[in-house]
Amino acid sequence: MSRLDNDKLSLSREQMIALGYKVVDMIVDYYQGHGQREMIRNIEGRDPGLGTREVPIPAAGQDPFKVLELVEKHVLADIQHVSDPNFFAYVPGPSNFVGAMADALCAGFNIFAGTATHSHGTAQVEEAAINWLKGLVGYPATAGGTFVSGGSVANLTGLILARHNKLEDDIRQAVLYCSDETHSCVDKALRILGFKPHQLIRIPTDLDFRMRTDLLEQRIAEDRKAGRRPFLVVGTLGTTSSGTVDPLEALAEICEREDLWFHVDAAYGGGALLSTRKRSLLKGVERAHSVAMDQHKWFFQPYECGTILVREMAWLHEFFHILPGYLKDSAEGHGSIHYRDHGIQLTRGLRALKLWMSLQTFGEQAFRDAVEWGLGLAEYAEELLRADPCWQIASPATLGIIAFRYRRPGLDDGALNRLNEKINQQVNATKRVFLSSTELKGRKALRLCTINPRVEKKAIRELLALLKQIGDETTP
16 A cells, blocks of 8 residues: 555545455455354453554554554454344344444544534434334424433433433432332433432332332332432333333323333333334333433444433423534524534434434334344243243243243252353353343343344254253253
8 A cells, every 4th residue: 555644644545445445345244254253252362462562552654454454353353243143142232234334424424413504414314213213102293302322321311301300400318219120320320410329219120020119109108208309210111131121101100190200211122112012011101201222222223322212302402402602603403403402412423324324224114023033032032941841931031032040950049040150151152152141039040132133043942952951061
């Protein structure tokens, strides 16, 4: 490659084309290699080659292809393959190539999506995507939202609005409620917002891992009597451990009766809104004041892509709108939304483009079919597990997740916990798949998350056979 124009941080047209083609070829090869690679590397085999001693930042530039080789060797060779169909751990990020190319466009054109005045099209794309999502929730026309990095910031934003609208930002004596299965990002958001740990009340769940509304009502009454200020209930639409959905309709009733903000964390399970057969399970989400979602999970987008949706778009503008003198030139949006005024970020990229382009390319029905496939795979795994007495269902396949335990006669819970942990470690050591475990009511369980639309039923059968073989051969 010819000499770089380092002083201007530029490449020639020919250099840009060559580098761009190489990067796209690498991405395509990666997608084509799904299901054929080792899922993890051994920790002891990792190469610290990007440490400052091994590969220091050079004073002079070098061939970008050599830089790309460094990335390939030291970064890409040691990542979690979250979009691979053999990745069943945590919550996979299946992604899709069109979404990846949308991200490339956003980075290449360096799109600024904070104001609509000089970027009318970007605002239209985001508004179109938000309107589609709020339609899935069942929100009214006055609803709205904004794209954020993911569920953590989406939940943080929902809690900001709850604090502002219900407490006028005075958090003294305030308390809020969630279940003992609520995601830890809620704890982190409350820490950011200045709440103390004792202000978050975790309500126990029932045998199906759903928040117990009777205990919630009892605790609200106790807190009011003690002079505390209940203001918020967080319900979960799809818990991370089991995919369980809290009783959203009952929670909405309690919040309306008690004048509390109702926030729904749908970061994992929001994609299930595309399922017609699961819709009754999600009833009540449309009554939430705010809903957090992750499009980089069950909407098949690359990281980072999340949304906060609110029943009244004005709530976002009321809290986040600040107009200093240096922004007044772009105050008029020509009928479109200034998304800088509806969230934490002023400078923000066009995260909505990847979802919008994916929907335009594949169509809504393809997304619905992909979600149904993921739901069906977990249910198929449950059927296979129930047919074999060596398995115990820890949590049924509610929303694309099945949790289960290998069991052996004569072993107590402690021994079974150790055995299932060993099974999890040993199946990952094969490098053929990647699996994660969880704990439900203190019991260790294996866990499959089957939302990747590229997973086949054959892979489920082979995985369960492998787990059984390992279980039969493993001592606690």
